[in-house]
Amino acid sequence: MNKADSQSELLDFPPHLPLALRNRTCVYCGLALMPRDRTREHVIGRCFVPDGKLQGQWNLILNACRPCNSHKADLEDDISAITLQPDSWGAHGHADVAAIENGHRKAVHSRSRRTRKSVRDSGERINIHGSLEPGIHASFQFASPPQIDDHRAFELARLQLTAFFYMQTYNSETRQGGYWLHGYHPIMTANRSDWGNPLMVGFMRTIESWDCRLHAVTADGFFKLVTRKHPLAETWAWALEWNHNRRLIGFFGERDPAQDIVNSLPRLEAKTVYQAPNESLSYRVETPLGEDDDTLFLVFDDETAQPDD
Template sequence: MLTSRLTHHPANQAIRLRNVVCAYCGCELNAQNSTKEHVVGRRFVPKGKLNGHWNLILNACGTCNNRKADLENDISAITLQPQHGEAHPDYDDASKEEARRKAASAISRRTKKPVKDSHESMKLSLPFGQNRGVNFDFISPPQIDERRAFELARLQLSGFFNWITYQQDENRGYWWTGGYHPLMMVRRADYGNKILVDFANTVLNWEPRVLGHTAEGFYSICIRRHPNAECWSWAMEWNGSARLVGFLGDGAVAKAITETLGPLRMDQIELGNGDFVRFRAEVSLAPEDDRLFEPWSK
């Protein structure tokens, strides 16, 4: 149960800000450049999933609004795709159909092809003994361009930070002090990797400033404040299949924490004659061990 440290917002009501500067770039808004912006894009999650659920609505300039929509287009399509041949178990028939539709219409910015045709492959040939070799073929589902993903995360974080710093008498919110420090983006099959688990455990006792789930669980956000420094942790989950985490604010504090996380486990196969292959297997996470979006340590 949440305590008074967090204010409950009605699950079925939108949060509406009337900000007079763009929540993303800070430019002055006027009748010519101001647009209504949904921080959780209505088309970012499956169609209809935000009906009757909260969203953060604010004002943004047309340039930022269009840029964010462009980022959402292919990232939404990719995060809705099945992994390892199976859809997320919470996807209903409508969500699966939406995933198929988006895969056909959205263009991957990595491959320049429709998402449905954007599976990526890699061939690896390695020596094995005398005059012999071993060939490996790797095929992955469509991949998100990491730079674009962290840019979209930064915009969403800017919206939420504007909300928690919003001044009614000024009709504006503010941004964090310091830098933006993305740490990691992982797909669902790797939610249990050592860095992500250590991150969740490390920040769990920080004061939660935003803790939200909406769109029937297709979007989650968490922002926590460091107890003694100008530093915030953040985490978000997109469409039940991708998690992104990082820090805001004091870069030295973020770097010091990051150096305590992990390391990721690497396995090695010896091929003989001094040859070897190193690889990292994905690590799944049991629901009962998932602490990333818990309010605080129990």
């Protein structure tokens, strides 16, 4: 595996820049590609964002082996459909009517890997019955929109990050890119209604002064990605936003510096309202993030540099 140049410049993509690599190794697993194994891969799946949103906007296109390409497509299917659904109150994070209609169609045709049902029929309910104290009985019912398994979300994030890191370290002569050393360390994924929770905000404030190495926004903002380099270590912070709905945050590279930061971040505390043998009920109030307080994907003018030709 090749180590990235830690001094590489920030890549901030112009809206119509074609990004296509002719790589000899699979961007995801490193397999040397033979013609029978090679597929053309859109890192931001054209069906992952609403239909037509990538028309005339940039995407990263490169080669991947068939198994990796199929694995990523499977992850994208239900995650795309679920992130295009409204929240518990029926609200979207955007006012794009075509995207809302596209989300409705996907909810019918995509199958949740969590429930094995269509996304439309994958809302979840929790029922709890018990006694608060002698003579007082209680019944609680909670409903939520379709949910994504966190491990699937973090796996898709890992693949997208791997592809962009490969692009940043790509050598056009050898037609190969690099893979980060050490590990992948996801922290949290949150719906839009909880982007202002203490852990997400603590992460955002901690990394906002770090050197920005990648700033990628496309598909009318339905896809966002940023990576920032730790000032003293071979550790990168990353954040992704999908379909104006879901954010994911974490680190890759050396684990210890990342762990030190995670240990310093605020803890998310849940309030327990009911507890009995073998069952309990706790909750945490979601915290939205005000637009004026949201700096996670902002890049200031003095950071911006265009990629080399």
